[in-house]
């Protein structure tokens with residue numbers, strides 16, 4: 163039984179029923195937020211959720227807005243590992259470091275949490291057609307869940323969307339168009355003017371439930387830590403749905419009395435395209451367009467025009483006592499190599515949080531004795547060219563299938579003691 167009550171507009175506080183496929187506020191165009199009655203949660207909910215592991219993310223269904231009785235469109239998302247990385251923590255000078263590895267999700271990115279919920283919601287509300295705009299990961303995730311639910315979707319792919327992500331979107335069977343515009347603001351403006359015949363929107367935040375699923379990060383992390391929150395969570399920020407949703411989840415756990423603190427949320431963006439970082443530095447509550455999305459290898463977070471001025475993500479950062487940090491492509495490449503050293507392949511955007519740690523420590527934004535969770539939001543396999551750029555340019559030496567040659571090669575790696 164869900165304890166979700168209704169949507170409430172961020173701007174005019176007008177309520178809307180959860181039983182309609184709403185996107186934004188009909189009165190003022192503001193973003194809709196789901197409101198819950200946390201007091202109505204059964205007392206044994208936490209224990210029952212712990213026992214429900216095969217359901218993964220859907221163990222927390224009572225804290226998600228899907229109507230009771232509606233079908234869950236699932237590919238087994240959630241319950242990704244929280245990996246303790248003592249060696250990497252030592253290298254970076256962090257007290258304790260965990261990687262929340264969402265690269266292990268069904269389509270290789272954290273977006274699957276949001277689309278499992280949003281597609282389930284769309285099906286429950288009778289929406290048979292959907293649309294999103296994506297640099298790649300969200301498009302692939304929507305395409306996969308739409309295939310699973312047998313609904314028809316169009317993905318408007320950003321001009322930077324790489325061939326691997328594009329192929330995945332098409333393989334799952336979505337209709338794909340590439341958008342020529344280099345301005346995300348221009349694209350969002352066009353989407354707002356599609357009119358009343360527009361299909362159900364899956365664009366982050368314009369869709370009012372996608373970010374709700376990101377609360378499950380917080381539930382899984384705090385559960386794994388014995389119902390304790392880390393000191394800091396570091397998350398890459400494009401539209402900011404991941405960071406905002408996680409913060410909402412941590413805040414709910416605090417309100418429920420399951421944890422005693424809420425982590426400081428640190429957002430990370432590429433230095434060539436960092437409107438949220440600039441707004442945080444200026445103490446602003448609204449982030450205007452800034453930067454060039456093509457100026458970085460971190461495609462998934464190269465968003466130059468925050469949706470609705472990034473107000474939600476800025477508020478989450480401020481209210482948690484956190485901050486935002488920009489990192490260079492060189493720092494990101496080094497972080498990709500460091501994370502690979504822990505057995506995890508991260509795409510550039512996903513390595514950005516680890517890239518930010520050095521700077522955060524140097525600037526006192528993270529103290530050396532603190533416990534930090536970095537989220538790995540997407541697999542390195544999704545940007546193979548950039549993955550290859552983190553290793554030496556020279557290809558591996560070639561060998562014949564010859565014992566002497568192989569022995570010689572082994573001796574070059576492990577010299578025989580003389």
Ligand SMILES: [Zn+2]
Nearest residue numbers: 171174187190
């Ligand atoms: Zn409103």
